[in-house]
Amino acid sequence: MSPEPPLISRGASAPQDADRSTVPPDGRPLAEQPKWRRDFPIDWPQDEYVSRRDLVKFICLTSVAFVVGQFWIVGKSLFGRREAALPALAIADVDELPIGGAKTFRYPEGSTPRLLVRTGAATFVAYDQQCTHLLCPIVPAHREGMGVAASERGLELHCPCHNGWFDLETGRPLAGPPRRPLPRVSVEVRGSIVYATGVEEPAA
């Protein structure tokens, strides 16, 4: 049985087989190395190889963490939107608003402001009052432009901060910077009272 070759390169007497020899990180012979390195010689190239391999292993653990994060988002999308049904809340009298008139309210209590708009004799729509662009408050308004006078165009929802426009019937963005529809509040007319009955998250 042949003896194992030395792990440390000893200058001119180093073995020719590069895979069986090792050299300190600075490349100098062992005699010129500090005492601690001479006292505890290790296989430095192998040490570097194992260090790189461990780095790959830890990066793979990071990869696992990213996958966990992705599936956490999946879980949130599956189960996070299930909210308890909100109780109906009286928010206005029918006669309180003229057609085209609007009123702000909070539903549920403590929420961001909502906007109720009367669109007909017995029809109302309600949306979150915050623009989906940069959260400025929206107001009902008539839009001018494209050869149509403001009085000839139907009522729309206007964000005056950056001239954003939303469709009054659906809450979809029509013009300006907003790209997402307004969250809608379900309303019901019971007798002469308008009730808010729920909040609909906008579809993508």
Next chain:
Amino acid sequence: MKHRPAFSDERAPGRRPPFVRAQRMTIVNGILLFVVLIVILQLWLLTATMNAYLGGDTGVVWPAALASLVCLGLNAGLLWYLYRLD
């Protein structure tokens, strides 16, 4: 640390000779590069998915999660290959 001879007569006939140290170092560096690139891709996927989800777009959530899982599979395969070198 385990020292592996470069050329051993004890290997099975017909089997590929093991890589010498310099070759294994090159391989581990190459794999490290690939793994880092894949993890950066996963980071981008996670950021884009979170951005879309918070914007109300849930349609990309499942495809992004599956893509990230595929990336993890690639990384795991590369790591498995690396451990097989020894």
